[in-house]
Amino acid sequence: MKKxxxxxxxxxxxxxxxxYILKYGFQGFLQQLVNGLQLGSxxxxxxxxxxMVYGIIxxxxxxxxxxxxxxxxxxxxxxxxxxxxxxxxxxxIPAMLLSMIVTAVLGMSIxxxxxxxxxNKPRLSVLITALGVSLFLENFFALPAEKVxxxxxxxxFGPNMLSFPKLIDDRIFNFAGISISMVKSIDFFVAILLMxxxxxxxxxxxxxxxxxxxxxxxxxxxxxxxxxNFIIMVTFGIGTSLASAAGTLYALTFCCLDNPFxxxxxxxxxFIAAVLGGIGNIPGAMLGGFLxxxxxxxxxxxxxxLGDVSAFSLLIIVLIFKPAGLMGxxxxxxx
Amino acid sequence: xxxxxxxxxxNWLFFIIMTAVLIFxxxxxxxxxxxxxxxxxxxxxxxxxxxxxNVLMAVSLNLVNGFTGQLSLGxxxxxxxxxxxxxxITKIILPASGNAGWLVFILALIIGGITSGLIGYLxxxxxxxxxxxxxxxxxxxxxxxxxxxxVISDDIANVLNSIGLVSISNVIKEIGGPRGITxxxxxxxxxxxxxxxxxxxxxxxxxxxxxxxRAFQSxxxxxxxxxxxxxxxxxxxTMAFSISAFWAGVGGGLLAHKLLFISPNNFTFLKxxxxxxxxxxxxxxxxxxxxxxxxxxxxxxxxxRTLNLDEWRFVFYALLLIVLMLKKPAGLMGxxxxxxxxxxxxx
Numbered sequence: 001m002k003k004x005x006x007x008x009x010x011x012x013x014x015x016x017x018x019x020y021i022l023k024y025g026f027q028g029f030l031q032q033l034v035n036g037l038q039l040g041s042x043x044x045x046x047x048x049x050x051x052m053v054y055g056i057i058x059x060x061x062x063x064x065x066x067x068x069x070x071x072x073x074x075x076x077x078x079x080x081x082x083x084x085x086x087x088x089x090x091x092x093i094p095a096m097l098l099s100m101i102v103t104a105v106l107g108m109s110i111x112x113x114x115x116x117x118x119x120n121k122p123r124l125s126v127l128i129t130a131l132g133v134s135l136f137l138e139n140f141f142a143l144p145a146e147k148v149x150x151x152x153x154x155x156x157f158g159p160n161m162l163s164f165p166k167l168i169d170d171r172i173f174n175f176a177g178i179s180i181s182m183v184k185s186i187d188f189f190v191a192i193l194l195m196x197x198x199x200x201x202x203x204x205x206x207x208x209x210x211x212x213x214x215x216x217x218x219x220x221x222x223x224x225x226x227x228x229n230f231i232i233m234v235t236f237g238i239g240t241s242l243a244s245a246a247g248t249l250y251a252l253t254f255c256c257l258d259n260p261f262x263x264x265x266x267x268x269x270x271f272i273a274a275v276l277g278g279i280g281n282i283p284g285a286m287l288g289g290f291l292x293x294x295x296x297x298x299x300x301x302x303x304x305x306l307g308d309v310s311a312f313s314l315l316i317i318v319l320i321f322k323p324a325g326l327m328g329x330x331x332x333x334x335x
Numbered sequence: 336x337x338x339x340x341x342x343x344x345x346n347w348l349f350f351i352i353m354t355a356v357l358i359f360x361x362x363x364x365x366x367x368x369x370x371x372x373x374x375x376x377x378x379x380x381x382x383x384x385x386x387x388x389n390v391l392m393a394v395s396l397n398l399v400n401g402f403t404g405q406l407s408l409g410x411x412x413x414x415x416x417x418x419x420x421x422x423x424i425t426k427i428i429l430p431a432s433g434n435a436g437w438l439v440f441i442l443a444l445i446i447g448g449i450t451s452g453l454i455g456y457l458x459x460x461x462x463x464x465x466x467x468x469x470x471x472x473x474x475x476x477x478x479x480x481x482x483x484x485x486v487i488s489d490d491i492a493n494v495l496n497s498i499g500l501v502s503i504s505n506v507i508k509e510i511g512g513p514r515g516i517t518x519x520x521x522x523x524x525x526x527x528x529x530x531x532x533x534x535x536x537x538x539x540x541x542x543x544x545x546x547x548x549r550a551f552q553s554x555x556x557x558x559x560x561x562x563x564x565x566x567x568x569x570x571x572x573t574m575a576f577s578i579s580a581f582w583a584g585v586g587g588g589l590l591a592h593k594l595l596f597i598s599p600n601n602f603t604f605l606k607x608x609x610x611x612x613x614x615x616x617x618x619x620x621x622x623x624x625x626x627x628x629x630x631x632x633x634x635x636x637x638x639x640r641t642l643n644l645d646e647w648r649f650v651f652y653a654l655l656l657i658v659l660m661l662k663k664p665a666g667l668m669g670x671x672x673x674x675x676x677x678x679x680x681x682x
Contacts, residue, residue: 060468117661124406125664127468128615132656135608139649147646159646264604268479275472305487312476319469320461 005321020298027177032297038184038253040293041191045246046270047277047285047292048198049239055215055280056235058123062130063110064243065267066137067103069260071244072164072251073141073157075099079165092167096190096248100241107240108233116229141260159259164251187249194245195286198238202282211235215280246270265308269296272315278328287327348675353533357526364525380525381593386633388523388589391532393613393629394539394622395582400611401619401670402543403575404555405463406471410583411606412478413451417584418591418602419485421447422519423509425592429520440522440592444531448584455580456573463572478607485599486513515598516591523593531589535582540622542578544678551575555620605649612656618666623673628666 021029046068053061075095082091114133118126145153171182202208210231213221222228250266251257269292277288295314300307318325343350363375375383392410399407424443432439462473484491489512495504510516542548550571553561562568591597613632617624636648659666674682 060472114657114661118664121664123468124404125660127406127471128611129657129660131608131611132653132660134653135605135649136653136657139646139653143646143650147644268475271472272476275469303487303490305483305490309480309483309487312480315476316462316473316480319465319473323465323469 024301028301031178032301033294034178034180034184036294036297037290038187038293039297040290041188042246042250042253042266042289043270043273043293044286044289045191045194045242045249046266047274047289048195048282049243050271050274051277051279051282051285052211052235052239054274055282056211056232057115057119057126059115059126059130060271061239062127062267063134063137064239065263065265065270066134066260067107067240067263068243068247068250068267069257069263070106070137070141070247071099071103071240072247072257072262073162073260074102074244075248076162076164076251076257079167083165083167088165088167091165092252095167096245099248100244103244103247104237104241107236107243111233111236116232138261138264157260161259162257164255164257166255167252183253187253190245190249194242198242199282201238207231207234269311272311275315275325276318278325281325281327284325284327288325291326349533349537353530357529360526360529382634382637384523384525384528384593385590385637386630387525387528387532388586388593389610389613389629389633390626391535391582391586391589392610393617393625394536395579395586396610397614397617397619397622397625398539398542398551398575399579400614401621401625402548402555403551403572404558405572405576406468407474407576407579408471408604408607408611409458409474409476409478410579410610411602411604412474412481413455413580413583414587414590414606415478415481415485415599415602416451416454417444417447417587418597419447419510419516419587420450420584421588422516422591422597423506425520425522426509426516426518427506436520437522440520444585444588447588448581451584451587452577452581455583456577459573459576459580460569463569463576475604475607478602479604482599482602485510488512511598513599515596515601517596519591519595519597521592521595523589528589528593531585535585536622536626539582540676540678543622544681547571547574552620609652612652615666616655616659618668618670620670621666621668621672623671623676624666624668627668 017029024032046064049064049067050061053059053064075098078095078098079091082088082094110133114129115126118129141155141157142159143152143156144158145156148156168183168186173180173182202211210221210226211234213224213226214228214231214235218228221231246266247263270289273288273292274285275288276292277284277286279285292311292314296307296311299310360375364373364380366373392414396407396410399405421443424446425440428439428443429436458474458477462470465473488507488510492504492507492510495507543551550561550566553564553566554568554571558568587602590601594601613629614625616632617626617628636651639645639648639651
C-alpha cells in the first residue's frame with residue numbers, strides 16, 4: 001500500500017470514529033470496543049482454521065462454519081451431562097476439550113473422505129465439494145429425530161433451539177462506566193491463550209515446521225521426506241478444534257444454540273476476516289478477526305441489519321484495493 | 336432482414352419444436368368435455384413452470400460457471416434484483432395499464448433483467464480481476480448484501496422520508512422490508528414462460544457458438560494463454576457475467592409473477608447453491624445438460640414434497656453434489672450437447 005493511500009484509509013477510519021463518538025458519546029464508544037474485542041476474538045479463532053487450511057491446501061473450507069456449530073452442540077451436550085451429575089462448576093473445561101477432540105476427529109474424517117481424493121483435481125471441484133459438505137452437515141443435523149431411521153436418529157440435533165447450560169455464573173463488572181461481563185472476558189482470554197498455543201505449535205514444534213514447509217511448497221516438502229497427507233490431516237484437526245473452541249465460547253456467551261444453521265454467519269464473517277488479514281497468514285487472521293469483530297459491533301450498534309452489510313462491504317472494498325489482504329503478500333503467477 | 340433469415344435458418348428445428356410443444360400444451364390445458372378438468376392439472380403445470388424457470392437460471396449460470404470457468408455463487412442475488420424490480424414495476428403500473436397488461440409485463444421483465452445485468456456489470460468490473468476463490472466469495476457476499484438491503488428497505492425509506500424525499504421514500508416502502516411484496520399479478524403462465532425460456536436458451540446457444548463463445552471457452556481453459564493470444568479476458572469475463580445476470584434477472588421476474596409473493600427469504604444463499612447443483616449435475620459447459628438436470632431434479636424434488644420428505648431435500652442435494660464431484664466431476668453430459676442443439680456447421 002502506498003503511503004498516501006494509507007493516510008486516506010486512516011483518515012476515513014478516524015473520521016468515522018469521531019462521528020460515532022459525537023453521536024453515542026465516548027463511553028458508548030469504549031463499551032462497543034469491548035464488545036467488539038470479544039466478538040473479534042471468536043472470529044479470530046474461526047478465521048485461524050480457515051487460514052491454516054487455505055495455507056496448506058489452497059482450499060476454502062466452506063464446512064468450517066458448520067464444524068463450529070458441531071463443536072458448540074457437542075459441548076452443550078457434554079455440559080448438560082456433567083451439569084446433570086452436579087458438576088456444573090467443573091464442566092466448562094472438560095466440555096470444551098471434549099468438543100475440540102470430537103470436532104477435530106470429524107474434521108479429519110471429512111478431509112479423508114471428501115477432500116483427499118480430489119487433491120490433484122481442479123481446485124474448483126474441491127471447492128464445490130466443500131460447499132456440499134457444508135450443506136450436508138447443516139441439513140443432516142437439522143433433521144428432526146422422528147423423521148430419521150434408526151442409527152441416525154440418535155445423532156441428529158433437530159431443528160429446534162437448544163439452551164446452553166450456564167457453565168459459568170455470569171458476573172458483571174463495572175469499570176469506569178463500562179460493563180464487562182465475566183463470560184465475555186473469559187471468551188477473550190481463552191481465545192488469546194489458544195492463539196498463543198497455536199503460535200507455539202507452529203513455530204516451535206517439528207509438526208509446525210512440517211506444516212510451514214508443506215504450505216511453502218508441497219512437492220518439495222514431500223521430497224524432503226515429510227508425510228504430506230499426515231501433516232494436512234493434522235492441520236485440519238487443529239483448525240477444526242479451534243473452530244469448535246470458538247463454538248463453545250460463542251454458545252457460552254449467547255446461552256442458546258438456534259439451530260444447526262447457526263454456523264453459516266459466524267463462519268462467513270470469519271472467512272471474511274481471514275481474507276481481510278491476508279488468507280494463508282496466521283497473524284493476519286488474528287488481526288482480521290479482531291478488526292472484523294470491532295467494525296461489525298459498531299455497525300450493528302447503529303442498525304442491527306448493518307452488521308452483515310458492513311462485513312461484506314468491507315470484504316469487497318478490501319479485495320478491490322488490496323487483493324492480497326492487509327498482511328498477505330501478493331503472489332506472482334508463474335506460467 | 337438478412338439477420339432474421341439466418342436466425343431462422345440456424346434455429347429452424349428449434350422453432351418447429353417450440354410451436355409443436357405450444358400447441359400441445361394448449362390442448363393439454365383446455366378443459367376436457369367429459370370431466371371439465373384439463374389433462375395437465377394445476378399442480379403439474381405449476382411444477383413444470385418452476386422447472387422451466389430453473390432451466391433458465393441453470394443455463395444462464397452455466398455461461399459463467401461452465402463456459403467461462405469463473406465460480407460465481409451470487410446467482411440468487413441477481414435473481415432477487417430482477418424479481419424485485421419487475422414486480423415493483425408491475426405492481427405500480429399494471430393496475431393503470433388496462434389492455435396493455437402483457438406488454439407491461441414483458442417490459443417489466445426486460446427492465447428487471449437490464450437492472451440486474453447493469454449491477455452485474457458494475458460488480459463484475461472490479462471483481463472479475465480476482466481469481467477463482469475470491470470471486471466466489473465476493474459474489475456470495477454481494478448477493479447477501481442485496482438481500483440485506485431489501486430487508487432494511489423500510490429503514491432506508493424512513494430516512495429518506497425524514498430528509499424530505501417523500502415520493503422516493505413511498506416507492507421504496509413498496510419493497511416492504513422483511514415482509515416482501517405480496518399480491519403480484521399472476522402473469523407467468525406456462526406458454527409465456529416456455530417462450531421466454533426458449534428465447535433464452537437459443538440466445539445462449541448462439542452466443543456459445545459465436546466468436547464471443549470461443550473467447551469464453553478459451554478463458555475457461557487457460558486464462559493466461561488466452562490473454563497472450565490477444566483476448567481481453569476482463570472484458571469477456573465481464574460480458575459473460577452481465578449476460579448471465581440479465582437472464583437471472585428475467586428468471587427472477589418470472590418467478591415473482593408465478594409465486595405471486597416474494598420476500599428476501601426467497602433469495603438466500605441456498606437458492607444460489609440450488610442452481611449451482613443443477614449446473615454441476617448437468618455438466619459444466621453443456622447447455623443440454625443444464626436443461627436436463629434442472630428439469631429432472633426440480634420435478635423429482637417437487638414430488639418429494641408430496642411424500643412428506645421435505646427436510647431430506649437439501650440433505651439429498653448435498654450428498655448428490657459430493658458424490659458427483661467425487662465420482663463424476665464432469666456431470667451428466669460432460670461437455671457434450673444434444674445433436675439438435677449444435678448449429679449445423681459445427682456438427
